[in-house]
Amino acid sequence: MTVRSIIVGLMALGLGACGQPDAPSQANQNGHTAPSAHTISINQKAAQVLKHLDPMDFTEAQKGFIARPNRLDILGPDGVSIYDQNAWDFIQGEAPDSVNPSLWRQEKLNNHYGLYKVRDSIYQLRGFDIANMTLIKGELGWVVVDPLGSKESARAAMAFAEQHLGKINISAIIFTHSHIDHFAGVQGITSVQEVKTKQIPIIAPQGFVEASTQENVMAGIAMRRRTDFAYGQLLAKDERGHVGLGLGKQNALGSLGIIPPTITVDHTHQSMQLDGIDFIFQYTPESEAPAELTFYLPQFKAFCGAELVSRNQHNVYTLRGAKVRDALAWSGFIDEALQIFGEADTFFASHHWPIWGQTRIHEFLKGQRDTYKYIHDQTLRMANAGLTPLEIADELTLPDSLANQAANRGYYGTVSHNSRAVYQAYFGWFDGNPANLNPLPPVQSGEHYVQALGGDENVMKLAQQAYDDGEYRWGATLLNHLVFAQPGHQGARNLLAKNYDQLGYQAESGPWRGIYLTGALELRHGYQIKETDLSTAKDLILHTPLSSLLNALEVNLNGPKAQGVSLNVQINFTDIQQKYDLWLENSVLHHTLLDKDSEAVTSNAQLDISYDLFINVILGKAKLKDLLFGDELSVSGSTLDLLRFFALLDKPSADFAIVEP
Numbered sequence: 001m002t003v004r005s006i007i008v009g010l011m012a013l014g015l016g017a018c019g020q021p022d023a024p025s026q027a028n029q030n031g032h033t034a035p036s037a038h039t040i041s042i043n044q045k046a047a048q049v050l051k052h053l054d055p056m057d058f059t060e061a062q063k064g065f066i067a068r069p070n071r072l073d074i075l076g077p078d079g080v081s082i083y084d085q086n087a088w089d090f091i092q093g094e095a096p097d098s099v100n101p102s103l104w105r106q107e108k109l110n111n112h113y114g115l116y117k118v119r120d121s122i123y124q125l126r127g128f129d130i131a132n133m134t135l136i137k138g139e140l141g142w143v144v145v146d147p148l149g150s151k152e153s154a155r156a157a158m159a160f161a162e163q164h165l166g167k168i169n170i171s172a173i174i175f176t177h178s179h180i181d182h183f184a185g186v187q188g189i190t191s192v193q194e195v196k197t198k199q200i201p202i203i204a205p206q207g208f209v210e211a212s213t214q215e216n217v218m219a220g221i222a223m224r225r226r227t228d229f230a231y232g233q234l235l236a237k238d239e240r241g242h243v244g245l246g247l248g249k250q251n252a253l254g255s256l257g258i259i260p261p262t263i264t265v266d267h268t269h270q271s272m273q274l275d276g277i278d279f280i281f282q283y284t285p286e287s288e289a290p291a292e293l294t295f296y297l298p299q300f301k302a303f304c305g306a307e308l309v310s311r312n313q314h315n316v317y318t319l320r321g322a323k324v325r326d327a328l329a330w331s332g333f334i335d336e337a338l339q340i341f342g343e344a345d346t347f348f349a350s351h352h353w354p355i356w357g358q359t360r361i362h363e364f365l366k367g368q369r370d371t372y373k374y375i376h377d378q379t380l381r382m383a384n385a386g387l388t389p390l391e392i393a394d395e396l397t398l399p400d401s402l403a404n405q406a407a408n409r410g411y412y413g414t415v416s417h418n419s420r421a422v423y424q425a426y427f428g429w430f431d432g433n434p435a436n437l438n439p440l441p442p443v444q445s446g447e448h449y450v451q452a453l454g455g456d457e458n459v460m461k462l463a464q465q466a467y468d469d470g471e472y473r474w475g476a477t478l479l480n481h482l483v484f485a486q487p488g489h490q491g492a493r494n495l496l497a498k499n500y501d502q503l504g505y506q507a508e509s510g511p512w513r514g515i516y517l518t519g520a521l522e523l524r525h526g527y528q529i530k531e532t533d534l535s536t537a538k539d540l541i542l543h544t545p546l547s548s549l550l551n552a553l554e555v556n557l558n559g560p561k562a563q564g565v566s567l568n569v570q571i572n573f574t575d576i577q578q579k580y581d582l583w584l585e586n587s588v589l590h591h592t593l594l595d596k597d598s599e600a601v602t603s604n605a606q607l608d609i610s611y612d613l614f615i616n617v618i619l620g621k622a623k624l625k626d627l628l629f630g631d632e633l634s635v636s637g638s639t640l641d642l643l644r645f646f647a648l649l650d651k652p653s654a655d656f657a658i659v660e661p
Contacts, residue, residue, distance in 0.1 A: 031524050032240040032501050032517060035097040038470030039502045046508070047101040052404040056360075057311075061112045061353040066164055068114025072128065074156050076254045077536060083153055083252035085113050085127050087237040088244065096239040098505045103513065106312065106411045107244035109353070115164055118348050122302060123165065128157035130248035131181045131350050134304070135161060136297070138275025141171030145304065146182040146350050147189050150254030154185025171275035175204040175261065176306035176350055177292035178211035187257030187539055195259055201274065204261035204291070205283060211290035212258060213544040218555045219321060225654040227320040232514030234521060240501075241517060245510035246312045246411025247351050257539035265293045268336065282340065284308055284333040286326055296341040303344035303361070308333055309368045311352035312411035316375070317421030319511050324421045331373035338365045364407055371408040374398060375415060379422040388431040389423040414509045443661050446484035456482055456489060463495055472506075475499045483523070487660045496659075497523040519659045527655075538619055546573070546611075549618070550580060550591040556649045559587040569645050570594070570606040573614065584645070605637035605645070 035043070072085040091111050095104035113127020121137040133154065134145035148154040162168050170190055175183045183204075195202065228234055231250065235242040242250070263272070270281045282294040288307045296303050307314070308330070316327045342362065347355040355361050375396070382392045393416040402408045410416075430437065439445065453459050459482045466475035479496035482489060497520035504516030521527075541549075565584060572579040579594045581601050594601070609617075613632055616622040624646065627633050635642055 031497075032098075032504075032520060033498050035505050036470065036502055038472075039505050040097045042470075042506050043095070043097060043100055046506075047095070049102055049403075049409075050105060052400075053102075053105070053406045057109055057353075057406060060355060061109045063354070063356070064117040064119075065112075066115040066117055066123075067160075068127075069160060072113060072156075074128070074152050074252055074254070076150075076152055082150065082254045083129060083250065085249065088249055090238060091243060098240045099243055100506055100508045100513075102409060102508045103243065103246065103411060103510060106246055106406070106409075107249075107510075109311075110244050110246075110249055112353070115161055116353075118354050119300060119302065119346050122297075122300065122346070122348065123161065124348060124354075125157040125161055126353070127249065128160075128252075129153040129181060129185070130245065130251040132348075132352075133157050133185075134348060135165070135168065136277060138171050138277050140275055141169035143172040143174065143274050143277065144170055144189065145174045146176055146306075147173065148185035148252070149181035149183075149256075150185050150252045151188030151257055152185075152254035153252040154188035158189045170200055172200060173202045173259075174295070175202070175208060175212075176294070176304070177205065177289035178208050179289050179307070180212070180256065181251050182307075182350055183212060183258060184256040184540060186259050188255075190259070192259055195262075201263050202259055202261045203263045203265060203272075203274070203281075205285065205293040206264050206266035207285065207291040208264070209258075209260055209543060210545065210548075213540070214548045217544070217548050217552045220552075221652045221654050223321040225656060225658065228527075229515045229518045229658065230319040230511040232510075232518060234527065235514065235517055240505075242514065243510070245514070247310060247314075247510070255536040255539075258543050260543060269340070280341075282333070282337055284337075287330040287333050288314055288325065294337055294341075296344065300346065301344050302346040302348065303337070303341045305337065305347060305349040305365075307350045308337065309349060309365060309407075310412070311349075311407045313371055313408050313413045313415070313418070315413035315421075316372070316418040317413075317424070319417065319515065324425045326425070327372045327376040327418070327422050331369050331376065334365055334369040334372070338362065338369065363405075367402055367405045367408050371398065371402050372418075374402065375418050376422050379419045380426065383423055383427065388433070389420045389427075390431075392419050392423060393417070410509050412510060414512065442480075442484040446481040449481040450485045453478075456486060456492070460491060460495070463492075463499075467495060467499060470502075472499045472502045476503065483660055493523045493660075497521075522659050538615060541615055541618065542612075546578060546580070547591070547593070550582070553582075553649065554589040554591065556652060557584070557587070557589045558648055558650050562587040562589075562648045565648065567641060567645050568601065568603040569642060570601070570603045571614075572606060572608045573611045574608055575610040575612065578611075582645075584648070603637060604641035605635055605639065607633060607635055607642060609633040 073081050074083040076082040088107065088111055091104065091107050095101040116124045116126060118124055123135045125133045129148040129150065131146055131148055133148050136143040136145065148157060158168060173186065173190070190200065194200065231245060232242040265281045265283055268282045270283065272279055278298055280296045280298065284292045284294060292306055292308065294304055294306045294308050316325050343358070344361055345356065345358045347361045347364065355364055378396055379392055382396065387395070396415055396419050397403065398408060398415060440448065450456055450459055453462065459478055463475045463478040466478065476496060476499045479492050479499065482492040483496055486492065500516040500520035500523070504513045504520065507513040507516060562584060568581065568583045570579060570581050580591050581594050581603070582589060582591045613622060617624055628635060628639060
């Protein structure tokens with residue numbers, strides 16, 4: 001059934017992608033070329049920025065260290081490793097020529113992992129996943145903040161904490177925001193039944209469930225594929241491959257779950273007491289996440305910035321694909337936090353390491369605030385002067401006062417793609433130039449360019465000269481046209497891969513590095529992705545609003561195939577007493593919830609099925625065609641029309657090309 005594809009979107013929420021890619025072959029691990037003399041020179045110049053960055057980062061990253069496992073290799077439900085922190089142990093000493101020295105510095109800091117004491121009563125587990133899990137000791141138990149992104153990583157982190165802190169009885173749970181790496185591990189540390197029996201409060205921002213299950217659902221297939229690039233899922237972990245994401249090392253791709261919140265934060269200054277601890281919440285929707293909060297602990301003078309602020313520049317636009325965020329509102333929320341929680345002398349967050357001292361915290365918050373506002377304001381200033389998004393991205397740089405703070409540098413988000421995001425938010429994709437209004441698609445464009453340049457041999461000569469001169473962006477442009485015109489041209493593929501190698505080695509951003517090096521890998525070796533085990537996300541999809549699943553179903557309708565077809569199908573979910581009417585007209589699929597007061601609707605067929613069985617169909621654990629001949633569901637009306645209806649729905653796959661046609 002086509003709706004199986006919906007779960008791919010759910011598993012791509014926030015940072016993550018679904019599924020675990022095949023390990024690269026030995027050929028792939030050794031496939032990237034050596035850094036060129038041009039790249040070595042550029043990275044040597046890039047190293048000059050390091051002398052401006054505060055060495056206190058290394059002190060703070062280690063402060064409060066209690067212990068770490070000798071080996072941190074977390075296994076998934078099938079016994080295969082989903083997260084091996086020690087795979088990055090090679091990141092030591094000076095940066096190799098194949099890594100931007102500034103990114104290398106960030107990833108040395110991200111290599112610190114284990115259990116840390118932030119201050120009395122506040123502890124963090126770092127490096128068990130891409131995010132942090134925070135433990136706050138209350139009067140009777142512990143408040144858990146952001147229980148990581150998979151059941152397995154959360155379970156491993158909690159077990160390690162208990163080795164050093166004793167039995168941890170959970171007295172409350174806080175989800176700071178709706179990205180999957182901050183909540184999907186919750187059922188690794190507790191259960192729905194335990195939460196209900198012990199009446200454990202779960203606090204989350206307003207709109208959390210909707211945002212955590214809806215975001216990316218309809219576009220999840222494409223996001224899943226793009227995530228392989230941006231997060232370097234297919235790259236070997238070595239000095240010519242994956243070194244980290246800036247925000248953390250990588251996300252643990254294990255089993256996913258969710259438990260709906262019992263208490264909602266919907267305004268700033270909202271106060272409550274959890275296990276004897278006073279919390280003051282700040283509500284920050286549509287900033288880094290659609291639903292997000294921060295909080296302050298007045299008795300500890302400690303501020304949790306969630307992911308509103310990080311020890312790197314974040315994404316106004318996420319390269320895996322996501323809706324553009326509001327840079328101006330984001331900056332405003334940081335300023336608000338500075339004003340209302342400015343007395344804090346301890347700062348901790350959902351990623352990275354803490355900051356101590358009021359002066360240092362203020363400097364950090366001001367820098368983060370002004371980074372997003374500078375990008376916002378200067379992008380609009382330059383756009384109003386007639387510059388295009390590409391021109392702005394190439395020209396805009398942060399002032400030294402911001403660029404010389406490591407926390408504002410482009411280890412994750414960058415000034416380049418964030419400025420284009422601001423432009424997109426105000427003006428959309430069109431830059432006003434008529435030539436860009438309706439350009440040729442890549443294959444036809446490539447064919448014309450190759451012909452205009454005198455054929456493939458001429459293009460190769462020009463591209464080789466560009467490579468020899470260190471003009472890798474221009475070389476990539478030339479060769480991209482040739483590869484799309486002649487995808488079987490191995491020489492073009494190999495030379496384009498070499499250009500991508502060099503651009504990846506020069507990148508300060510972890511995702512930029514991942515995109516370039518994955519592009520090079522696929523040009524050389526193609527790609528293979530294992531079939532996703534959708535059953536690992538059942539506990540998450542069970543809490544997805546039915547309307548969201550049906551919205552995703554509608555996206556999969558093949559409009560041309562449905563031309564001239566009119567069908568009406570009703571699905572009656574027998575165990576939750578909800579009945580939906582789905583109708584097709586004008587090659588568009590719609591749905592509406594029927595209730596007892598709804599007027600009778602004539603349908604071609606009605607499917608009576610339990611919600612749980614429906615989920616099993618989505619997960620591929622049951623096949624609709626087989627079920628039609630059993631007792632677990634029933635069909636009234638035309639079975640043939642029901643099958644015809646589902647035959648009009650595409651079966652999308654993330655197995656599509658990016659660096660070639």
